[in-house]
Amino acid sequence: MRNISDIIEKYLKSILHESPEGAVEIxxxxxxxxxxxxxxxxxxxxxxxxxxxxxxLVESKRGGGGYVRIRKIELPGPTSLHAYLYQTIGNEIGQTAAEGLIYQLEEARFLSSREAALMRAAVSREVLMVKLPYRDQIRAQLMKAMLIALLG
Structure with missing residues (x-):
């Protein structure tokens, strides 16, 4: 059985997906x-x-009548995706940011789940056993090379 966090996440994603504005307020x-x-x-x-x-993108207002607004940030179309990826990755990228970018690409169906899993494995700190900042620089180069090969 799924845990409560998974259930809440699935619920929020479903109402976000159904929202014509691409945002929900809860x-x-x-x-x-x-x-x-x-x-x-x-x-x-x-x-x-x-x-x-x-x-x-998450915004929140605390206090009486407070809310949380969640907005899905859409990736650019295929024509400007390369520029977006190069800008996002830059000359170095940390593991959390790299995994987040891979997650975004998988969610947008630019990557299959298998491709995403292989990329996550290749850029993990357990594989890139080099001291910082070299590890983040190597990770950035690997990410760029893999994405060029996969996305053309």
Whole structure:
């Protein structure tokens, strides 16, 4: 069985997908009531699974009537994707940012799940056993080379 975080994430992604504006506004307490959990569980899901690296912009307002607004950031079309990727990767990229970019590309169906898994394995710090900042520089070069080969 899936855990409550997975269920909340799936629910938020489904309502986000159905939203014509590409954004949803929720109240933590209402969502916590819906899933019979504490509001901090909602905070955990939003802060770990809806990050900028994964392609989401999150805004929140605390206090009475407070809300959380989640917006999906769309990747550019195929024609400007290369420029976006080169700008995003730059000369060095950390593991979290690299994994987030791979996640975005997989979600947008630019990469298959197999290709994404292979890329994550190739750029992990366990494989790139070099000291910083060289590790992040090597990771950036690997990412660029793999994406050129995969996306043409």
């Amino acid at each position: 109240q933590r307490n209402d969502l916590a009531d819906k899933f019979s959990c504490v509001p901090s569980q909602i905070n955990y899901v939003i802060s770990t699974r809806f990050t900028l690296e994964k392609g989401y």
